Amino acid sequence: MKCALAVVVAFSSILGKASQLECIIVTILGVIGFELNRQCIQERIGADGFGTFFIFTFGGFMGLALGFLESMREKKPENTEN
Numbered sequence: 057m058k059c060a061l062a063v064v065v066a067f068s069s070i071l072g073k074a075s076q077l078e079c080i081i082v083t084i085l086g087v088i089g090f091e092l093n094r095q096c097i098q099e100r101i102g103a104d105g106f107g108t109f110f111i112f113t114f115g116g117f118m119g120l121a122l123g124f125l126e127s128m129r130e131k132k133p134e135n136t137e138n
Contacts, residue, residue, distance in 0.1 A: 058090075058094075058107040058110060058111050059086075059087055059090045059091070061111050061115070062086070062090050062110070062111045062112075062114045062115040062118070063082075063083055063086040063087065063090070063115070063118075064115070065111065065112060065115025065116060065118075065119060066082070066086055066114075066115045066116075066118035066119040066122060067079070067082070067119070068119060069119035069120065069122055069123040069126075070082075070119070070122045070123060070126050073126050074122075074126065082122065086118060089114070089118065090110075090114055093110070093114045094110050094114075097109070097110060098110075
């Protein structure tokens, strides 16, 4: 449930902009990334009682990265031929 909530938080930044294939890829990579992030944080910082640190920190930064990548995709350089 924590992983699913983190992916939902990340999706809030690209909602309506991403295609279905992009959503599937983000979901798969988000689940893998969340677990790796959770293992690293739990080992270094300690236990997070209800998981809010794991969920919202990972979801927020993942959403920030997705929004940045989406905006870079939209800003393709124009081919200007004279």
